[in-house]
Amino acid sequence: MSIIQMKNVDLYYDKHHALKNISGEIKERSITALIGPSGCGKSTFLRSLNRMNDMIQGVRIEGEILVADQNIYHADVNVENLRKNIGMVFQQPNPFPKSIYDNVAFGMRIHGMRDRKELDEVVEQSLKAAALWDEVKDILKKPAYGLSGGQQQRLCIARALAVHPQILLMDEPTSALDPISTAKIEELIGELRKQYTIVIVTHNMQQAARISDDTAFFLQGEIIEFDTTEKIFHAPSDQRTEDYIAGRFG
Amino acid sequence: MASIRGVTFLFLKEVGTKMNEVVLKDTRNRSAGNHSQKETPGIVQKKRMNREDLIVKSILFLCAMVSILTTIGIVAVLLVETLSFFKDVSLFSFLTDTKWTPLFKPEHFGILSLLSGSLLITVGASLVALPLGLMAAIYLSEYADDRVRRVIKPILEVLAGIPTIVYGYFALTFVTPLLRVIFPDMGVFNALSASIVVGIMILPMVASLSEDAMVSVPKSLRNGAYALGATRLEVARKVVVPAAFSGIISSFVLAISRAIGETMIVTIAAGATPKLTLNPLESVQTMTAYIVQVSLGDIQHGSIEYKTIFAVGMTLFVLTFLINLIAQWLKRRFKEEY
Ligand SMILES: Nc1ncnc2c1ncn2[C@@H]1O[C@H](COP(=O)(O)OP(=O)(O)O)[C@@H](O)[C@H]1O
Ligand SMILES: [Mg+2]
Numbered sequence: 001m002s003i004i005q006m007k008n009v010d011l012y013y014d015k016h017h018a019l020k021n022i023s024g025e026i027k028e029r030s031i032t033a034l035i036g037p038s039g040c041g042k043s044t045f046l047r048s049l050n051r052m053n054d055m056i057q058g059v060r061i062e063g064e065i066l067v068a069d070q071n072i073y074h075a076d077v078n079v080e081n082l083r084k085n086i087g088m089v090f091q092q093p094n095p096f097p098k099s100i101y102d103n104v105a106f107g108m109r110i111h112g113m114r115d116r117k118e119l120d121e122v123v124e125q126s127l128k129a130a131a132l133w134d135e136v137k138d139i140l141k142k143p144a145y146g147l148s149g150g151q152q153q154r155l156c157i158a159r160a161l162a163v164h165p166q167i168l169l170m171d172e173p174t175s176a177l178d179p180i181s182t183a184k185i186e187e188l189i190g191e192l193r194k195q196y197t198i199v200i201v202t203h204n205m206q207q208a209a210r211i212s213d214d215t216a217f218f219l220q221g222e223i224i225e226f227d228t229t230e231k232i233f234h235a236p237s238d239q240r241t242e243d244y245i246a247g248r249f250g
Numbered sequence: 251m252a253s254i255r256g257v258t259f260l261f262l263k264e265v266g267t268k269m270n271e272v273v274l275k276d277t278r279n280r281s282a283g284n285h286s287q288k289e290t291p292g293i294v295q296k297k298r299m300n301r302e303d304l305i306v307k308s309i310l311f312l313c314a315m316v317s318i319l320t321t322i323g324i325v326a327v328l329l330v331e332t333l334s335f336f337k338d339v340s341l342f343s344f345l346t347d348t349k350w351t352p353l354f355k356p357e358h359f360g361i362l363s364l365l366s367g368s369l370l371i372t373v374g375a376s377l378v379a380l381p382l383g384l385m386a387a388i389y390l391s392e393y394a395d396d397r398v399r400r401v402i403k404p405i406l407e408v409l410a411g412i413p414t415i416v417y418g419y420f421a422l423t424f425v426t427p428l429l430r431v432i433f434p435d436m437g438v439f440n441a442l443s444a445s446i447v448v449g450i451m452i453l454p455m456v457a458s459l460s461e462d463a464m465v466s467v468p469k470s471l472r473n474g475a476y477a478l479g480a481t482r483l484e485v486a487r488k489v490v491v492p493a494a495f496s497g498i499i500s501s502f503v504l505a506i507s508r509a510i511g512e513t514m515i516v517t518i519a520a521g522a523t524p525k526l527t528l529n530p531l532e533s534v535q536t537m538t539a540y541i542v543q544v545s546l547g548d549i550q551h552g553s554i555e556y557k558t559i560f561a562v563g564m565t566l567f568v569l570t571f572l573i574n575l576i577a578q579w580l581k582r583r584f585k586e587e588y
Contacts, residue, residue, distance in 0.1 A: 052476065057396070088477035090470060094473065094474045095474075098586065106475070110478065163479065
């Protein structure tokens, strides 16, 4: 079952053609890895899935992206609601300068939840789902900036999970972290896979091979190859894919 | 006047800490230099403190000293004359008497009458400038696109540079007649017109400084909120303003201090009647306007009228100082660091 479908998507930053004729499908409750050299458009593509590109001046997009069979670029789409359903985790952990609790509760509060008990409950659930609860349950009122980088990143994951998204977009979520935190987050992503559709950008080939079901290889704004991770890593059909994975460029 | 002193005070604190840092760094460098000279003369060379560095440093130090010494001088004069004032007038009657008539008999020295004038103007001006300034800043930093911002920012800075006497006549000849259409019984000199115009005067400062504080909030925080489905207004209210709170409070404090210290507009438009009142439609006199009035008349050096200037000046000083303290407390209480 595919949950996201791209149909001939082109994206321009003013005149710069950053995504070229992107088509493909992303399966529900699977992990899709996006790989490719820097500047090939992975982040741009990821941002086009929850319309975060709307925030950038001069961006123009053509083609269709369907999420659950709805074109998300249709004029009457509620963008806030779309972003609520498609969570995003960034490369640098970016918790708000608030308490741990307020970070996780932020999304629910802006979407109108006021009931203290309900908030407590969802905060706990989300922190548990992000494998952070045991470490922070006694310091929920403390500032999030006191946490380590890896903990902050898991806090950002908890914050995204708290509004109950169906899809989770992650842009190199472990590239700023040490190996131990990276391992924890990879393990966490494996857990989340049971409930969420995950699209993850990664620079780390081993990571892509370890955790993903499908892999898309980007090069200069195009998808060169998009297939099962198994196939991409063991029997790629395009020479460029093979070269990239073998570390011959990028 | 007092506001300048308030700012000078903060500035001095800055200079003080900066100088400490310089001194510390210098000793560190010197000891490091000596050390390396002994160990590896070929690779790490001894740092030369050349003549130019020394001269520049001394000149800069003297500049810093000038402002420190001037301030110490001002505070000392203020203190001496104020103490001598309180030999003639009791602190109790100064603080509780409701009349201020030092220039004619029977003499009364109740600062409350001037204080209420200053408060009326300051509160009125703040009611105009703080909300409008903050909203303008939010617009500029969160809504306006780059082109609009590039036009509006310089205009704000020009507005902040208009001489206050111009604002004074603007109040008297434009705003007051306009207000008298709505309040026909209101006199020519009144607190309302003056406080609105003082508010207009400090508005660009609030907007510009608050905007600076908001723009420096990292983009990644905004993106974090947008990605959770926040609207622009929610991002502004719940992420940007709290994160920039300390800078916003600073802009408020500077603006309020300027309003308290503002002299020209109130002298021209608010009148010269010291009065314990909270009615903005009446004519009042602020502390600053009183100082102008007395300074312009011919008064004898050392007379009680002369000393009142310093007592009033001291009150202004204490007031701005208190506002700064409250601001420090507010900043610490609601600090959000990023
Ligand atoms: N905000 C932007 N404005 C203009 N050009 C951009 C912007 N973001 C990315 N680009 C350009 O789009 C291309 C793809 O960038 P990006 O999606 O960040 O690549 P990746 O994430 O694969 O490293 C690059 O050439 C980059 O310079
Ligand atoms: Mg990227």
